[in-house]
Amino acid sequence: MAETFGIDKLFWGLTFFLNAGLVILVLYRKNVRVFPFFFLYALLDLAHGVVIFESYRIWGFNSATSRNIAWGTQGLVTFARALAVAEGCYRILAKFRGIWELAWRTLVTAGVFVSFYAWAVSRGSWQFAILNLDRSLELVIASVIVLLFLFARYYEVAVQPTVRTLVTGFFLYSCFRIVNDSILERWLHTYATLWNFFGTVTFLASLLLWIWALRLTQQQTTAEPELLPEDHYRSLSPAINARLRGLNEQLSHFWYAEGKKT
Amino acid sequence: MSFAFYSFFIIVALLLTVFVWSLRSTNKQTVPFSSSGVLHDFQASHVMHLPQIRRALAPTDYEFVSKKISPKALRQMRRERRQVALTYLSALRAEFDRLMRTARVMAALSPEVTTGQEMQRIFLTVSFLWRYRATRLILRAGFAPLPQLSDLSNVLSSFSVRLEEAMREMGERAAVVADVVSSPDRRRIHPV
Numbered sequence: 001m002a003e004t005f006g007i008d009k010l011f012w013g014l015t016f017f018l019n020a021g022l023v024i025l026v027l028y029r030k031n032v033r034v035f036p037f038f039f040l041y042a043l044l045d046l047a048h049g050v051v052i053f054e055s056y057r058i059w060g061f062n063s064a065t066s067r068n069i070a071w072g073t074q075g076l077v078t079f080a081r082a083l084a085v086a087e088g089c090y091r092i093l094a095k096f097r098g099i100w101e102l103a104w105r106t107l108v109t110a111g112v113f114v115s116f117y118a119w120a121v122s123r124g125s126w127q128f129a130i131l132n133l134d135r136s137l138e139l140v141i142a143s144v145i146v147l148l149f150l151f152a153r154y155y156e157v158a159v160q161p162t163v164r165t166l167v168t169g170f171f172l173y174s175c176f177r178i179v180n181d182s183i184l185e186r187w188l189h190t191y192a193t194l195w196n197f198f199g200t201v202t203f204l205a206s207l208l209l210w211i212w213a214l215r216l217t218q219q220q221t222t223a224e225p226e227l228l229p230e231d232h233y234r235s236l237s238p239a240i241n242a243r244l245r246g247l248n249e250q251l252s253h254f255w256y257a258e259g260k261k262t
Numbered sequence: 263m264s265f266a267f268y269s270f271f272i273i274v275a276l277l278l279t280v281f282v283w284s285l286r287s288t289n290k291q292t293v294p295f296s297s298s299g300v301l302h303d304f305q306a307s308h309v310m311h312l313p314q315i316r317r318a319l320a321p322t323d324y325e326f327v328s329k330k331i332s333p334k335a336l337r338q339m340r341r342e343r344r345q346v347a348l349t350y351l352s353a354l355r356a357e358f359d360r361l362m363r364t365a366r367v368m369a370a371l372s373p374e375v376t377t378g379q380e381m382q383r384i385f386l387t388v389s390f391l392w393r394y395r396a397t398r399l400i401l402r403a404g405f406a407p408l409p410q411l412s413d414l415s416n417v418l419s420s421f422s423v424r425l426e427e428a429m430r431e432m433g434e435r436a437a438v439v440a441d442v443v444s445s446p447d448r449r450r451i452h453p454v
Contacts, residue, residue, distance in 0.1 A: 098375035105377075121266035139273070146277050149284035155370040156363070164285070171281060175274050182270040225371055233372035237379040240365045244386045247358050251351075251393040 008197040015200055016049045018207045025214055034218040037087040038166060041080040042210075048073045071130045078137050081170065085141050088167040089148050092159050095224050098233065103151050110147055111140045128185055135181040142174040165213035169206040176202040348401055351394065358390055 023042050026032050032039045055069040089107060093100045118136035122128065145167055152159050177199065184195045324343075328336055365383055369375050 096370045098372040099370055102375050102377060102380060118270075121269060135270070139270075142274070142277050146281050146284065149281060153284045155366050157370060168285075171277075175278060178270055178274050182267060186267055227373050228368065228371045230373050233368060233374060233376075233379075236368060237365065237376065240361055240368075241379060241382050241386065244358060244361055244365075244383065244390070247354055247361070248386055248390050248393070250354055251390060251397060 008200060011197065011200045011204060012049075015204045015207060016046070016053075018204065018211065019046045019049060022207060022211050022214070025211060029214060029217045031214050031218050035084070035087060035091075035166070035214075037080070037083040038210075041077070041084040044077050044080045048077045071134075074134065075130075078134060082137065082141060085145060085167065085170050088163050088170070089144070091163050092148060092152055092167075093157065096155070096157060097227065099151065099155050099157075103148070106151075107144045107147055111144055114140050114143045122185070131181055131185055135178055135185075138174040138177040138181070142171055142178065145171040145174070162213045162216075162218055165209055169209035169213070172209075173202055173206040344401060348398065351398055351401070355394055358387075358394075362387060 019042065023039070023046055026035070026039045026042060051073050052066075052070050055066040059065040089103070090100075093103050115136045118139045119132060122132035122135070148167070149159070151157070180195055180198055180202075324339075327339060331339070362383070369380065
């Protein structure tokens with residue numbers, strides 16, 4: 001266990017320096033104007049690392065004060081991550097005004113349902129409240145990202161590689177945290193050290209992805225599509241749906257023919 | 263507790279699967295950045311040739327031929343007719359895909375999208391795809407009789423008129439924009 005904790009500290013230090021590197025990289029490449037919320041998240045996460053380190057140094061690793069500070073600041077970081085993910089959604093879909101209006105409503109509704117589910121099936125005890133809240137938020141982030149990519153795929157919207165890599169980093173990190181939190185909830189005492197270690201390693205992997213994505217300066221604005229006049233959708237969409245229904249009816253003729261035979 | 267515990271693992275596995283699938287390359291074109299791109303998808307339908315196919319598949323024709331040719335030749339004819347039905351199914355699928363792409367691109371390029379229309383389209387897609395796969399499987403296995411195909415042109419033409427008109431209007435509009443953009447004096451562009 002002591003060895004694991006030693007490696008844990010090593011990874012923790014590595015993560016901290018990579019996080020600092022990411023912040024400097026975003027500033028150096030002037031990507032802060034393109035991804036302001038992502039920058040805020042990276043900065044808050046760095047500050048979170050400093051605060052946790054100091055609290056552990058002053059009050060010790062197992063003290064209640066350290067735990068409260070760690071979880072309290074974690075809440076802020078998770079909120080910043082949610083904002084960074086929302087920024088990713090905006091950058092992918094917002095230039096397509098119509099589907100963006102549809103997408104953000106769908107994503108918010110899905111988020112509410114997912115958080116409700118995660119909260120409903122969690123352990124009722126108050127000591128797990130923060131853990132459950134953290135897992136709910138991670139589940140919401142992961143679900144929203146999946147829905148976002150489904151939207152992009154369905155409407156054939158090209159996703160900028162940088163945004164895709166950034167969001168993928170968030171997704172993988174959130175997925176792992178859901179699993180990690182669930183295991184921790186079940187085997188709280190025996191898993192606590194490993195939980196920290198795995199969390200750090202996952203964050204390290206996400207950091208490497210983000211550094212790779214932001215190694216170059218990004219364009220602040222992307223090409224805007226030439227939108228159709230408003231009345232076209234209103235007149236054409238029902239006509240296309242009717243035609244699709246016609247094709248569906250054609251298929252049903254096959255079934256009808258078979259039904260008569262049997 | 264146990265179900266709740268495992269449910270999170272199942273959800274994560276599902277999310278990962280769908281995520282990888284959504285990132286998978288589709289070799290499809292992405293949304294064109296001009297409205298004229300929508301028009302390239304709207305071409306004449308292969309399915310409109312159905313009357314000829316329908317004649318070839320007519321049961322009366324089958325009954326007539328069964329009296330004139332050997333059972334072996336009749337089996338071969340039946341096989342070929344099944345092949346025609348499968349080809350027709352493929353044409354329906356291609357037509358469906360083409361319309362879906364037009365609808366999706368149009369929705370992506372529209373400043374306002376209705377949830378009802380989009381949901382209806384998703385429902386139609388799911389309904390079409392499962393019927394299509396099941397029908398194809400049954401036809402391939404040789405269990406299904408040759409279908410009593412109705413005249414698709416009748417089914418489609420009533421829906422088409424408005425669509426054709428709107429598309430033509432859209433095409434004229436796009437042509438005017440393209441014409442203006444390609445003219446030497448670009449300072450006078452007034453596309454709307």
